[in-house]
Amino acid sequence: MNVRTAFKSILGVTECLGTGKYLGLPSMIGRSKKALFSSIKDHIWKRIQHWSGKHLSKAGREVLIKSFVQAIPAYYMSAFLIPISLEEEIQRMLNSFWWGSNSRSGRGIQWLNWEKLTVRWRLLTNPDAIFTRIFKARYFPQGYFLGARLGHNPSYVWRSIHESQAIIQEGVRWCVGSGSSIKVWTDPWLRLSSNPFISSPTISGLDHLKVKDLIDHNMGRWNTTILSALCNQRDNQVIQAIPLFHLQDSDMISWSHTRNGMYTIKSAYYQLMEHLTPNVDLRIPGNWSMLWSMKAPNTKKIFLWRVLRGCLPTRLNLQRRHVPCTMLCPTCSAGIENEWHIFFECVEAKDIWAASGFWPKISQIIADSDGIQQAIFQLLQCLSPSEALDLLCLMWGIWRKRNDILWNNKVTPSHTVIFLARQRISEWMSARETQQIPKVARNDPICWFKPPPEYMKCNVDVTIFTDSNCCGFAFYIRDDLGRFKAATTGWYNGSLPPNEAEAMACLEAITWLANSHYEKVLIELDCKKVVDDLYDSTSLFSEYGRLSYKGRSLLALHKNLEVRFVRRQANHVARTLARVSRLYASPHYFDFIPTCIATSIMNEMH
Numbered sequence: 001m002n003v004r005t006a007f008k009s010i011l012g013v014t015e016c017l018g019t020g021k022y023l024g025l026p027s028m029i030g031r032s033k034k035a036l037f038s039s040i041k042d043h044i045w046k047r048i049q050h051w052s053g054k055h056l057s058k059a060g061r062e063v064l065i066k067s068f069v070q071a072i073p074a075y076y077m078s079a080f081l082i083p084i085s086l087e088e089e090i091q092r093m094l095n096s097f098w099w100g101s102n103s104r105s106g107r108g109i110q111w112l113n114w115e116k117l118t119v120r121w122r123l124l125t126n127p128d129a130i131f132t133r134i135f136k137a138r139y140f141p142q143g144y145f146l147g148a149r150l151g152h153n154p155s156y157v158w159r160s161i162h163e164s165q166a167i168i169q170e171g172v173r174w175c176v177g178s179g180s181s182i183k184v185w186t187d188p189w190l191r192l193s194s195n196p197f198i199s200s201p202t203i204s205g206l207d208h209l210k211v212k213d214l215i216d217h218n219m220g221r222w223n224t225t226i227l228s229a230l231c232n233q234r235d236n237q238v239i240q241a242i243p244l245f246h247l248q249d250s251d252m253i254s255w256s257h258t259r260n261g262m263y264t265i266k267s268a269y270y271q272l273m274e275h276l277t278p279n280v281d282l283r284i285p286g287n288w289s290m291l292w293s294m295k296a297p298n299t300k301k302i303f304l305w306r307v308l309r310g311c312l313p314t315r316l317n318l319q320r321r322h323v324p325c326t327m328l329c330p331t332c333s334a335g336i337e338n339e340w341h342i343f344f345e346c347v348e349a350k351d352i353w354a355a356s357g358f359w360p361k362i363s364q365i366i367a368d369s370d371g372i373q374q375a376i377f378q379l380l381q382c383l384s385p386s387e388a389l390d391l392l393c394l395m396w397g398i399w400r401k402r403n404d405i406l407w408n409n410k411v412t413p414s415h416t417v418i419f420l421a422r423q424r425i426s427e428w429m430s431a432r433e434t435q436q437i438p439k440v441a442r443n444d445p446i447c448w449f450k451p452p453p454e455y456m457k458c459n460v461d462v463t464i465f466t467d468s469n470c471c472g473f474a475f476y477i478r479d480d481l482g483r484f485k486a487a488t489t490g491w492y493n494g495s496l497p498p499n500e501a502e503a504m505a506c507l508e509a510i511t512w513l514a515n516s517h518y519e520k521v522l523i524e525l526d527c528k529k530v531v532d533d534l535y536d537s538t539s540l541f542s543e544y545g546r547l548s549y550k551g552r553s554l555l556a557l558h559k560n561l562e563v564r565f566v567r568r569q570a571n572h573v574a575r576t577l578a579r580v581s582r583l584y585a586s587p588h589y590f591d592f593i594p595t596c597i598a599t600s601i602m603n604e605m606h
Contacts, residue, residue: 037076037080037082040072040073040086041093044072044090044093047068048069048093048094048097051064057299058098058299058302058303059297059299059301060299061097061098062298065094073087073090081159081163148165167268167272169188171255171256171257171271172188172254172255172256173189173190173196173253173256174188174211174251174253174254175251175252175253175254175261175541176189176211176246176251177246177247177248177249177250177252178212178246178248178249178250178251179210179211179214179247180210180212180250181251182211182212183209183210183211184206184211184214184230185198185206185209189211190238190239190242191238191241191242192238193256198231198235199234200231203230206230209230211251213226214226214227214230214239215244215247217247220244220247221493222242222493224240227239227240237469240469240493241469241494242494243492243496243543245492245543245547246543246546252541253541254541255267257270257271260539260540260541261540261542285373286373286377290377290381291380294380294385294388295385295389296389296392300393300396301392303392303395304395307339307372307376308372308373308376310339312339312399314337314338314339315336315337316336317338329341329346330402330405330406331347331348331401331402331405332346332348334346334347340371340372340375342398342399342402343372343395343398348402349398351414352397352398352417352418353394355414355415358390358391361387362383365378365379365382390422390425393421393424393425394418394421397417397418397421398417400412401417446569446570447569447604448570448573449570450480450482451478451479451480452480453480454519455480455520455521456477456479456480456520456521456522457479457521457522457523457524458477458509458513458521458522458524459475459524459571459573460505460508460509460524460525460571460574461473461475461505461525461526461571461575461578462474462498462502462505462578463575463579463581464495464496464498464501465491466495468582469495470491470493470494470495471491471494471495471496471501472489472490472491472578472579473491473492473504473508473581474488474489474490474505474574474575474577474578475488475505475508475512475523476488476573476577476590477518477521481605482601482604482605483605484592484601486589486590486591487577487590487593488508488512488588488589488590489578489580489584489586489587489588490508490581490588491581491586492504492586497544499530499544502525502527503527503544503547503548503551505578506523506527506530506563507550507551507554508587509523510551510555510558510561510563513558514554518560519560521561521562522564523562523563523564524563524564524565524570525563525566525571525574526568526570528565530548531563533545534563535555535563536548537552551563572600573601573604576600577594577596577597580596
């Protein structure tokens with residue numbers, strides 16, 4: 001009580017007891033977690049009841065679930081563990097809503113099993129934030145989050161955060177800066193997605209060795225003598241392939257499962273599914289990406305997915321679900337009604353295929369197929385995009401005709417089915433055309449042009465020497481008459497992805513120009529992503545992102561520098577110079593025209 005009183009006196013606040021909320025989250029946690037978070041379920045239930053009376057397609061329900069309903073528990077889950085029993089109840093509610101009918105009373109048949117987190121990441125990437133400092137002081141004062149233990153009598157918030165530690169550990173990787181924070185033997189820091197850990201055995205007495213101890217800081221490179229003594233051949237090669245661009249910066253945490261190095265719930269979900277879900281349950285044979293990438297209405301794609309997964313309420317499928325009904329086709333009464341019969345064997349279906357002129361295109365594939373999945377995937381692969389869309393809509397029309405016969409005792413003529421199916425597609429395509437913004441024709445130059453008067457132009461490019469495990473860069477400057485002024489080449493040990501190599505070369509050019517006497521300079525390179533990221537404020541937690549940030553910071557300080565994208569054809573002189581960079585010391589400065597590019601520069605001046 002004395003401590004509590006002292007806090008109130010120092011802060012000048014009063015004590016308030018209760019179970020209120022802060023930013024929509026509970027501020028006090030009791031024993032019954034399910035009762036505490038029951039408002040999530042109630043909120044979702046009210047929304048579902050409101051939507052259930054509306055005539056929504058499967059695609060419409062999918063949009064509502066993804067855009068709204070899933071966001072409700074996701075906000076709570078960003079800070080707390082939700083009781084598993086509550087999660088299961090929410091899943092059952094969503095399951096019933098998606099598979100159900102357009103009435104409040106109908107649950108529908110659940111044709112497929114529903115089963116076929118970001119605070120943790122901020123603890124790693126924001127070490128100076130107040131919430132990180134609070135948790136660090138209490139639970140990991142001598143280390144960092146990945147090595148923290150649950151501890152004695154932890155709070156529910158810390159227990160929730162700690163539960164995700166294993167998930168983060170599976171995908172996290174250190175980006176080498178100074179190397180002072182990275183433990184050589186136990187931290188993931190190698191640039192290998194398969195295994196970022198050192199495979200060499202730990203040497204007795206060097207258990208706490210840091211990555212900084214493997215670097216020759218005077219030369220700015222790896223100490224090959226130490227690496228040869230401590231590491232096996234695999235580790236030695238991988239480590240020496242890591243470039244040391246950021247020795248003056250702190251080490252940085254990166255997430256391996258996204259391109260920008262930022263942790264996302266989506267990427268963590270896919271990572272978990274890869275490790276936790278048996279392949280036989282998840283990996284259904286077939287080119288499913290081809291189906292979902294089709295330019296077709298989502299309603300039609302979900303319909304085709306239901307056909308392929310056996311989720312249509314055919315009479316055979318209904319009997320398998322113990323629904324009492326005959327197995328005969330309601331359209332022709334001449335065969336067992338399954339997906340194959342409805343779309344390819346039934347007399348009414350054959351009549352539609354023939355009248356549409358589609359049968360000659362698909363008959364041979366259907367004859368050679370062993371089942372509905374093989375037939376449809378083969379058809380999608382062989383048909384053109386427009387023909388595949390036509391196939392999908394005609395199948396939809398066949399299914400609608402079957403339902404009209406069964407439920408409305410109405411026989412729609414085949415030519416009407418074909419007309420309506422193609423009309424809907426035509427209307428959908430027309431709507432898309434009016435919504436799409438017309439693409440502006442690219443006017444990027446395909447040859448080198450002189451800069452505007454009083455401007456200089458700097459062209460930058462790189463080349464990767466795969467045989468010697470290094471990359472070279474070059475940039476050269478010309479005035480508004482096209483005359484050569486200066487050039488620089490250089491190279492770095494280490495294997496780099498192309499975008500990172502381009503960003504490194506661009507940063508070298510920006511740094512050199514920032515310290516030069518040139519007043520107005522246009523910098524050109526042929527990597528659009530690098531140019532875009534230099535003018536994008538999005539944080540990127542990766543080696544590439546760190547290069548982009550440094551370039552962006554320099555451009556903000558030096559308004560006289562501007563970076564532009566050009567096509568490769570307009571940048572071939574810089575590329576030629578980069579290819580000979582290994583012939584010179586690094587860096588190497590030219591105040592005269594190098595022989596290898598002299599002819600090209602003269603030709604471009606005229």
